[in-house]
Structures are given as C-alpha cells and as structure tokens.
Amino acid sequence: MKNEFLWMSDLTPEQLRVMRDHGTEPPGSSPLNYEKRSGTYLCAGCLTPLFYAEMKYDSGCGWPSFYKVIDGAVETQIDHSHHMVRTEVHCTRCKAHLGHVFPDGPQPTGERFCINGVALKFKTEKS
C-alpha cells in the first residue's frame, strides 16, 4: 500500500506521519489557518491543485477548512478509527491522506473539508 505513493517532493517526518500514516496535526498549528491571500492549495505530495482560495473559509476548527474541492481532486472513504465514523479525504492522484470531510459546512455545499495544513502547499496564483 505505502509503495503506491508517488511522492514528487521530499516530505518532513510530520508530513509523512499525516499524509502516509493518517495522522493529524495539532489544531491551530498550521500557518495556513491564517492564509487569506488568493491562490491555490496544492497537494504537498504530488503538487496537484486541490482547492482554490475562494473555497476556503474560517470554520474556527483549528485546521484549514474548505467548503468545496476542485472537481475530482480528492477521493473519500469511510474511516472507523478512533471509535468514530468519519469520512476520510485523500488525494486522488497520490493517495496522500489530507483530512476529513464533515456535513456541517456552509451553503451551498454544506460540507466542511477539514484539511491538515502540512498536507497542503499554498501558491499565490491560480493554476
């Protein structure tokens, strides 16, 4: 399974812990929580564009949050870990674990993609 990852860039131990081993970064730890510039959020593993800045919103949950994702960029699966049933979100291309999606986001989607900042790379232009 782990061999399927197509890492294009060298990742830090913290990124590997989150993206490969389905870890979670400490809440409030990511500088991307406060990122308000326009631009594109890429997968830190394979640099595929995942979210545009206009899809981001301030959910107050401690992780960068988005109400929408670029079509086809992520896949989801049911995650039963930690005695909870959650929907896990990973990169379609390299399968890196990104975070979870919850059904309590703002309209029009009603979804909250709660994403680990270490799994994202921010670029201040649209790709």
Ligand SMILES: [Zn+2]
């Ligand atoms: Zn990826």
